[in-house]
Amino acid sequence: xxxxxxHLASHRLRQFYExxxxxxxxxxxxxxxxxxxxxxxxxxxxxxxxxxxxTLGIALVAGAAAAFNCLVEQKLDAIMLRTRARPLPRGxxxxxxxxxFAGIVGGIGLAILHAWVNPLTMWLTxxxxxxxxxxxxxxxxxxxxxNIVIGGAxxxxxxxxxxxxxxxxxxADALILFLIIFTWTPPHFWAxxxxxxxxxxxxxxxxxxxxxxxxxxxxxxxxxxxxxxxxSFLPFVxxxxxxxxxxxxxxxxxxxxAYAIRIYAAYSxxxxxxxxxxSIVYLALLFAALLADHYLPF
Numbered sequence: 001x002x003x004x005x006x007h008l009a010s011h012r013l014r015q016f017y018e019x020x021x022x023x024x025x026x027x028x029x030x031x032x033x034x035x036x037x038x039x040x041x042x043x044x045x046x047x048x049x050x051x052x053x054x055t056l057g058i059a060l061v062a063g064a065a066a067a068f069n070c071l072v073e074q075k076l077d078a079i080m081l082r083t084r085a086r087p088l089p090r091g092x093x094x095x096x097x098x099x100x101f102a103g104i105v106g107g108i109g110l111a112i113l114h115a116w117v118n119p120l121t122m123w124l125t126x127x128x129x130x131x132x133x134x135x136x137x138x139x140x141x142x143x144x145x146x147n148i149v150i151g152g153a154x155x156x157x158x159x160x161x162x163x164x165x166x167x168x169x170x171x172a173d174a175l176i177l178f179l180i181i182f183t184w185t186p187p188h189f190w191a192x193x194x195x196x197x198x199x200x201x202x203x204x205x206x207x208x209x210x211x212x213x214x215x216x217x218x219x220x221x222x223x224x225x226x227x228x229x230x231x232s233f234l235p236f237v238x239x240x241x242x243x244x245x246x247x248x249x250x251x252x253x254x255x256x257x258a259y260a261i262r263i264y265a266a267y268s269x270x271x272x273x274x275x276x277x278x279s280i281v282y283l284a285l286l287f288a289a290l291l292a293d294h295y296l297p298f
Contacts, residue, residue, distance in 0.1 A: 034162065
């Protein structure tokens with residue numbers, strides 16, 4: 001095989017990899033793995049074979065959902081600056097190739113979950129795929145400014161999937177993790193939408209700042225951040241976590257709230273961009289704090 005052939009094959013594989021939105025998948029897998037470890041007592045731990053199979057299966061289905069999202073939104077992606085470099089708008093891959101790729105990758109992921117994890121996790125993961133790839137992408141996103149709020153249910157599922165993978169059930173504690181991500185989603189995405197408003201307007205998408213204006217959106221970023229802060233205390237209130245988590249949630253949430261107040265009181269695109277970036281760090285550190293609190297002996 002020639003060097004040119006190897007280069008072309010490597011380039012094509014890279015395009016398929018980009019279809020899966022790997023940075024998003026990393027966060028999904030991280031939250032799912034946290035859910036696995038929180039679901040069992042520290043002395044018991046997660047069985048390695050379940051950890052590996054569930055992680056791989058969830059990652060593959062999440063990647064397939066992302067690829068299907070790219071397929072459906074390829075014309076919109078070509079309009080927006082932050083997405084026009086994706087493989088489909090660039091013409092690197094065809095719609096047929098993307099559809100086959102999503103079907104194969106998603107099918108393998110579901111098969112792994114069914115065979116080596118449990119049927120409940122497989123069905124919940126399939127429901128999450130349908131919720132994101134079909135209900136959110138096809139129905140909600142182009143039709144309602146509440147797309148992020150309603151569609152956030154799919155994005156909030158990873159820790160529930162992880163929990164179900166190791167316990168075979170969904171408990172109240174798993175739903176608390178769901179609620180944290182569910183309330184985190186609106187201020188996270190609306191911060192992005194605020195500094196990308198004109199792009200969404202040009203694409204014809206009814207994001208909140210397009211349909212209701214920036215000031216209305218700024219207020220709702222603040223209000224949802226307050227709701228998120230309150231929700232983040234639920235693990236401590238219910239006895240799921242201890243003081244280490246409570247202090248971490250208060251500090252991390254306080255910083256998020258400060259950003260939200262700045263968005264409302266002294267808006268600039270730079271503040272919105274910084275808020276969006278911090279929101280990702282916030283969620284990762286909050287779940288890391290939950291894990292540390294669960295396993296550290298204090």
